[in-house]
Amino acid sequence: MxxxxxxxxxxxxxxxxxxxxxxxxxxxxxxxxxxxxxxxxxxxxxxxxxxxxxxxxxxxxxxxxxxxxxxxxxxxxxxxxxxxxxxxxxxxxxxxxxxxxxxxxxxxxxxxxxxxxxxxxxTAFAITEPDAGSNALNITTHARRDGAGYLVSGQKIWISGVERADVLVLVTRTTPAAEATPRTHGFTVLLVDVPAARAAGTLTYQPIPKLGTNTVASSMVFLDDVRVPADRVLGEPGQGFAVLWDILNPERVLAAAGGVGSGELTLEIAVAYARERAPFGTPIGAHQAVAFPLARAKAQLELARLMTYKAAWLWDRGRPCGAEANIAKLTAADAAWQAADRAFQTFGGMAYSLEYPIARIFRDARIARNIPVAEDLVLAHIAQQQLGLPRSY
Known part of the structure; x- marks a missing residue:
């Protein structure tokens, strides 16, 4: 090793x-x-x-x-x-x-x-739909054959960066979920020319007001007979689930890497404040009530980093990494949140002041437990795939 x-x-x-x-x-x-x-x-x-x-x-x-x-x-x-x-x-x-x-x-x-x-x-990526949520198998955006290509209609939600994108990596169904056997059959991933579709009026979007992560807009996307040539299929028609998993595992790994990095930034800011802040004559970082939670957050981040690197290492070698990618995402999101929470407590009332970045960091750390996949579904995956427990849904 x-x-x-x-x-x-x-x-x-x-x-x-x-x-x-x-x-x-x-x-x-x-x-x-x-x-x-x-x-x-x-x-x-x-x-x-x-x-x-x-x-x-x-x-x-x-x-x-x-x-x-x-x-x-x-x-x-x-x-x-x-x-x-x-x-x-x-x-x-x-x-x-x-x-x-x-x-x-x-x-x-x-x-x-x-x-x-x-x-x-x-580019941007579009899979999530209002009525499907985390259940990707239940998406209804449909691509139907039309001449030398496809016509795509449907709706996506929480699509980040579509307003900047030249190409949208779009997950569609070419076989409705009710007719697909197995359930993973009938997905087709398309490369959509966003400027052309917008110019034709077949692709529109509406930004969603958000609590945080406002450096990029996230939007509802509406598709109304968007024309996509047949040579814009990514992978094989109807076999897009293989491509999809090869998108989602790296997405989880990179989300985990972001969580580890964000947590490290949070601790750096909190530790600097704990060294300097001395309302009773001694830096608050000298007190175990402040120091120990920050130290525990550091330990959790180091563990999350190890699993993140392991998952990436496996993916690069073409080896199965679904469990590792999910565990990395779960642990990194939780570690980043714990670091943000302890940093907030370290700053006391000043954490609420926009003079410091803690309020923004705290707010953004929380959503990482929900995206790109909710921690509840990660736990369900581990329970079923690693522990062999029955499916709950």
Missing amino acids: DFDLPDSATAVREGVRALAARYDQDYWTACDAGKRWPQEVWDDLVAGGWHALAIPEEYGGGGQGLLELAVALESLAAGGAGGAASFLYLLTPAFGGLTIARHGTPEQRAEFLPAIAAGELE
């Missing part, structure tokens, strides 16, 4: 942390308050090739794997971005670059990957 990161991942950590150091908490607070995409950070990621780590070198990318992508996301989050880092690394680097590199046809890879690597094309 070797717990040293490969040189490639170490270089990524150093490079992305140096990039993140250019932006302070005032920058991230301003982006969130203004509901503004952190364009300057994105431009720096593109300029350094940090967004294209998982794209093969022949298409202009870094030729690295999910582990390096996870380390980059963790480093950006820990370096100051916090929860915003997950969107910077999920939307285009993972949902676009990683997925198309893994499942695209040679023609699709040649068309899309160089543009992603050059920062000229951005």
Whole structure:
């Protein structure tokens, strides 16, 4: 067993942390308050090739794997971005670059990957629906054959980044759930030209007012006979569930990496405050009531990091990693939340002041327990797949 990161991942950590150091908490607070995409950070990621780590070198990318992508996301989050880092690394680097590199046809890879690597094309991912929620098997957005392609109609919810996207990685059904045997049959993943569909009036969206993570908009998306050519199918028609799982496992791993990085940022801010704050003459960090919960949060983050790296390592080697990816997401989200909660308590009443970033970090840490998959479903997966308990749904 070797717990040293490969040189490639170490270089990524150093490079992305140096990039993140250019932006302070005032920058991230301003982006969130203004509901503004952190364009300057994105431009720096593109300029350094940090967004294209998982794209093969022949298409202009870094030729690295999910582990390096996870380390980059963790480093950006820990370096100051916090929860915003997950969107910077999920939307285009993972949902676009990683997925198309893994499942695209040679023609699709040649068309899309160089543009992603050059920062000229951005992507978003659409699976969740209002009436299906976490039950992906129950989605109803339907793609029906029409001539040399498909016409797609339906509705998606909580789709982040669609307002920026050039391509939407869209999960549809070509066989209705009631007719699918097995239930995972009949999914087809499509690459939708968002500007063309918007221009035709067949794709519209409506931003959802949110409590937090406001550096990227999340929207309701309405599809009304969106035309998609047949050569825009990702994977095989009707066999998209294999592609879907290969999207969702990396999504969980990267969400976990974001949780670990966000938790580290939270502890850094809380520890600095605990060293300086001395209302009774002694720094509050000297008291075990303050120090021990922060120390426990640190221990939990280290454990979550180990499982995150293990899951990424397995995925990069083409080995099953569903359990590890889910456990990584579960533990990292909980560790980040515990760190945020203890940081809030460390700051006392000042945690409520927007003078400090703790209120934003605390707010954003909570949603990670619900997305990209609710912790209850993760626990159900572990109970059924790891413990062999009967299904509860």
